[in-house]
Amino acid sequence: MQxxxxxxxxxxxxxxxxxxxxxxxxxxxxxxxxxxxxxxxxTRPRHAPRPGGDAAATAGRSGGRxxxxxxxxxxxxxxxxxxxxxxxxxxxxxHGGAVEKQLTVRGSVLAVRWRATNPRLLRISIxxxxxxxxxxxxxxxxxxxxxxx
Numbered sequence: 001m002q003x004x005x006x007x008x009x010x011x012x013x014x015x016x017x018x019x020x021x022x023x024x025x026x027x028x029x030x031x032x033x034x035x036x037x038x039x040x041x042x043t044r045p046r047h048a049p050r051p052g053g054d055a056a057a058t059a060g061r062s063g064g065r066x067x068x069x070x071x072x073x074x075x076x077x078x079x080x081x082x083x084x085x086x087x088x089x090x091x092x093x094x095h096g097g098a099v100e101k102q103l104t105v106r107g108s109v110l111a112v113r114w115r116a117t118n119p120r121l122l123r124i125s126i127x128x129x130x131x132x133x134x135x136x137x138x139x140x141x142x143x144x145x146x147x148x149x
Contacts, residue, residue: 067122070113073133078108079146085110087136088129099125 075081085105093099099116112129116122 065117067116067119068114069116069122069126070111073110073112075108075110076145078105080140081105081108081110083140083146084133084136088132091129091132093125095121095125101125101129 073081073084075084082105085103088110089103093101095118098118099114099121102113104111104113114122114125116125
């Protein structure tokens with residue numbers, strides 16, 4: 001997983017390749033991308049998964065790392081974003097504090113952010129949330145936009 005804390009995607013909090021090159025924040029790669037109207041390049045984490053996957057490589061040895069994943073879901077209106085948030089927020093994480101999930105609404109965008117100490121539990125939580133989000137979105141599409149009062 002890889003991306004900024006406040007944007008779409010996910011990654012290891014504090015991951016840094018330690019180089020001040022084109023792929024580092026504020027480097028030449030970011031300036032070039034901005035000049036061309038493209039997104040800046042994404043830096044690679046120090047950890048590269050071995051065959052068998054990332055979860056297998058870190059299973060049983062979290063080493064005090066905190067994993068963060070965040071993404072935003074746009075809705076046609078602020079009311080629909082609030083309805084989705086209200087439908088998804090009551091579900092508490094069952095992993096005894098190993099995974100924290102935070103939902104916020106900004107205008108018509110639902111922002112979701114996870115923090116976890118176990119990458120496997122983080123993955124399970126994200127997959128479960130996406131299943132629930134899919135159901136909420138299909139239900140809202142089926143019944144149409146909310147009626148105004």
